[in-house]
Amino acid sequence: MATLYELTEEYRQLLEMMEDDTVDPEVLQDTLEGVDGEIEAKADNCAKLIRELNGVTSVINEEIERLKARKDVISNNADRVKKYLEKAMIDTGKRKFKTALFGFNIQKNPASVVIDQEDKIPEEYWIKQDPKLDKALLKKWLKDNPEDFAHLEQSEGLRIR
Template identity: 30%
Template sequence: MNLFQLGQQYQELADRTDLDPTLLADTLDSIDDTWTEKVNNIAKWIESLDADVDFLTKKKRSISDELTYRKNLRANLMTYLTSAIDDRELKEVHTDDYILKPRNYKQRTVIDDEDKIPTEYRNYEKYQGMFDVDKSAVYKALKDGENVPGAHLKPNRKVTIR
């Protein structure tokens, strides 16, 4: 007998997906087993669920790590491709399958040091007493040529792939 092998009635109950706490308790109460058999099967079921939770937690972490890896790899490839096309000073590249065009997107606001950001670019109400840098106000000021200590604009150039 498997460590997590449940009795037939308990297995049928474990396979259901419509169990709310009241229905679960009523159904468990209606199973005609000795008290020790019932407790033993419920303990097996709990251990089986613990194993499922551990497996799913590891799988979720693995999927999250893979997603992060692929996003970073995509960003690195896009940077490389944009740089390669820009280095050759090309406006458009035609391949057998794609048309690649580098273009400028809205510049990114980079906050180098939050402590140096002047108070007029902070939003104190957002976090009830804690400050939050208003990046859109910083962007507008930098775009208008003003100097904002602790921040700068970073070019955002990418390739469109068609």
């Protein structure tokens, strides 16, 4: 695989291991820790690995979206053909028949509920919902109002520029 950055042989092998989903994460960690070099050189090479892996992830996500769109088109086409066949059977009056390969029949579907006046439905038919915490709103409140039931916590994370 051609990479954007020039990687040392050790890091190129590590990249190949990371792209292989059969490699044990502990083996990856041990290999990463075993690579020689000063922290600055390791940091540069790690940043190159991160960028490369993120690039691969982006390509995979784009392919997933493309395949989802293709799946939807194919599924919609199958539905259209089924509706066409159903209409043709109804129009010709042939609601049930068999061929050498398949059996066809038009049958009634199970009854479905149609809501006409939602406000008149008795309470027993409603599903009770658990309250859900709005953490964004709570965070705003906690910035100016310290409380004993919750607090703000500052964490750290690596940023690569």
